[in-house]
Amino acid sequence: MRVGMQSVQQTQNSPGVLNPGRTAPDALNLLEQFGRTVNVLRRREIYRLGEPTEFCWRIVAGCVRTVTLMDDGRRQVGEFLWPGDLLGMDDLGAHDSDAEAVTHVTLRRYPRRMVEALAQSHPALALRLRAMAAAKLRDVRQQMILLGRKTAREKIASFLVDMDRRSTATSCQLVELPMNRADIADHLGMSVETVSRLLAQLQHGGIVAVLRSGIELCDRVALRDLACESRH
Amino acid sequence: MRVGMQSVQQTQNSPGVLNPGRTAPDALNLLEQFGRTVNVLRRREIYRLGEPTEFCWRIVAGCVRTVTLMDDGRRQVGEFLWPGDLLGMDDLGAHDSDAEAVTHVTLRRYPRRMVEALAQSHPALALRLRAMAAAKLRDVRQQMILLGRKTAREKIASFLVDMDRRSTATSCQLVELPMNRADIADHLGMSVETVSRLLAQLQHGGIVAVLRSGIELCDRVALRDLACESRH
DNA sequence: CGTGACATTGACCAGCTTCAAAAATCGTGG
């Protein structure tokens, strides 16, 4: 899922049509005065299903996952969140999933009450929040066709392409994957064994190289083809 | 339910409280003066992927589906929309899916430009739009665990429970399904044959009765259990 | 009635899951 596209340094609001002002500062910065830095250890919860939405967070460093559980333990990882992403703004009233730190995480925490109040008085912020929700809905829709209609191989390829797109800025070939195989499996709706097998298969085909530190994409074109994504 | 024609003075939505109710007068009525009634025939498109988001619509009567297609024809029905639902507000800039009339549909159409302008000047409307986006995100998250982790039987049961919940007001037992089996299959990430087989199976178990006009829920408790139970 | 779209049913089997176990990696303390 491509939810990590906007970075902290970003200054322009996404829908240019709606905001013709030149180089307007990110409306999210309005929140900064009410922010507090928080650190969360690996695997620790950030919030749980049903908790009142007292806060929201902006990720400064690290990786976060949102998790939905079924009674019998079946798990769905909704999304991975990265530095710059906003967490906990989607839910109104009470959180409708869990959020957990995949790695050690540094967050900037804001009271939701302040966010809502500011959004009331600052249309630019309200618009920005709506734009972020819209972007998330678009990503989720892509994830739905992945979960519902793609084969295991296509799922893995799509996932790697997404992770690559997210981290184009950092390094050239290597895609670092801070989450484990179980997280990937539960994000793609498959078993850990199948994830492992298909990564091995892609490696055998010379398309990727599975390393300890992550996955090296040797043939991005082939990977993109396998992902079956026409858009972009 | 008749929606949207009356010119009711809107009341302030209380901030932070999710109020997507389709009954109470709300900020959406601000749009009414810019609305125009449109009719769309069964199976006809309302908008296509990539089209600029010139309009949005409120469904007055009928059923609408949003569709995402892959190059090879694989299809995902993202959601079904019903009277009172807002269509085409999720996308910014350009639509990122198709929308088609499942039945003959009556819509109330509004220029997006007006919606955005009104949202800028009326925080209540902006808040309402964000609440609707949030509600949709919550639903989509449920759909993701359905697609990724539920068995075919659980998918069908969940779907019927959803349809039932939506139409509690209408009749007591019968759930009308205006969409065909292919739509259901593509919504749940399975094949038409499996949809048909599992409906027959539920019928054989005395839990539902498959009728021409829809599906009669004979044992809602059993169905609700099936919707979330594990496979064994 | 005849026709076409849609739904159901059956037979087969491919892809993926499950169960099991080995291999690799991580973490911790001596």
Place this chain on the structure above:
DNA sequence: CCACGATTTTTGAAGCTGGTCAATGTCACG
């Protein structure tokens, strides 16, 4: 720094769910 246990990942084998292909049945509508 190494050894050892725990966790994670990989690999193997077997089985099942659900998909595909094909045929039949049903209904709406001219």
